[in-house]
Amino acid sequence: MPPDLLGLAVTCGALVAATIAQRVVGMGFGIIMAPVVAIVAGPLAAVLVVNLYVVVACGLMLPRVWPDVDWRRLRWLIGPAAAASVAGLWIARSADVDVLRVAVGVAALLGVGVSVAFAGGERVIDGPVSRVVAGATIGLMNASVALGAPPVAVYSIVSRWERRSFAATMQPFWVALSLVTLLERQVLAPGGAPDWPWWGWGAAGLATVAGVLAAEPVARRVSARAARLGVIGLSLASGLAVTAVGVAGLTG
Numbered sequence: 001m002p003p004d005l006l007g008l009a010v011t012c013g014a015l016v017a018a019t020i021a022q023r024v025v026g027m028g029f030g031i032i033m034a035p036v037v038a039i040v041a042g043p044l045a046a047v048l049v050v051n052l053y054v055v056v057a058c059g060l061m062l063p064r065v066w067p068d069v070d071w072r073r074l075r076w077l078i079g080p081a082a083a084a085s086v087a088g089l090w091i092a093r094s095a096d097v098d099v100l101r102v103a104v105g106v107a108a109l110l111g112v113g114v115s116v117a118f119a120g121g122e123r124v125i126d127g128p129v130s131r132v133v134a135g136a137t138i139g140l141m142n143a144s145v146a147l148g149a150p151p152v153a154v155y156s157i158v159s160r161w162e163r164r165s166f167a168a169t170m171q172p173f174w175v176a177l178s179l180v181t182l183l184e185r186q187v188l189a190p191g192g193a194p195d196w197p198w199w200g201w202g203a204a205g206l207a208t209v210a211g212v213l214a215a216e217p218v219a220r221r222v223s224a225r226a227a228r229l230g231v232i233g234l235s236l237a238s239g240l241a242v243t244a245v246g247v248a249g250l251t252g
Helices: 003-025 029-041 043-068 071-094 097-118 128-145 149-158 163-188 198-221 224-251
Strands: none
Touching: 003 029, 003 043, 003 163, 003 198, 003 224, 029 043, 029 128, 029 149, 029 224, 043 071, 043 128, 043 163, 043 198, 071 097, 071 128, 071 163, 097 128, 097 149, 097 224, 128 149, 128 163, 149 224
8 A cells, every 4th residue: 555545544544533422522633643643644734634634523423411501601711812813824834843842842731740749739710811721722732733632631620621511512613623724734834745645535534424423422421530540541542652753754
């Protein structure tokens, strides 16, 4: 199998898993997809592929979760995220990509570690300032390395956001942010698309649809505790994966 088609096949398999994670815990698409696409097609391709297919995945999920969306909190998060994504794309275009990966990966690990330790107490951190900071951090990291989920996890933990509402609200959030990022990318950092045939993009779309269909029965069987552990585990895994890829690039 040619290398580009092998990369496409790996991407399609990852898309199914990423879509299931996205529906069950409200995040996980970029965590799974960003390292995979960055390895097989490069970091700029990762930003394009992750943001394109998360629109498809979350858009298909949205009608099922619409009643549980927290629209007020969504508005607080999406504005700063969209604004900060401009800076993220500029960083992706101009910074050394491996240094950026290490910096983002370490920041993600520290953020999740601190938030988990914080969760052992009774205090809740949630308000305009924390929402603006969370949204801006998500937008910056999503646009620079297609990895916005760790700051989502940190905010969800420290604010003690109820699992059902969190998972629902993240679907329109990622649709809106990804569309903005894709439009900005065409202006600030065009190019870098994977070298797939036309039908490869359709195959990736079908893999995303398959993930959506498989995710519904899984979501109904996952407890709140399991979903919370999933958020933490996926965030830690993404931080480790991105850091490892960056270190390998710097030392290779």
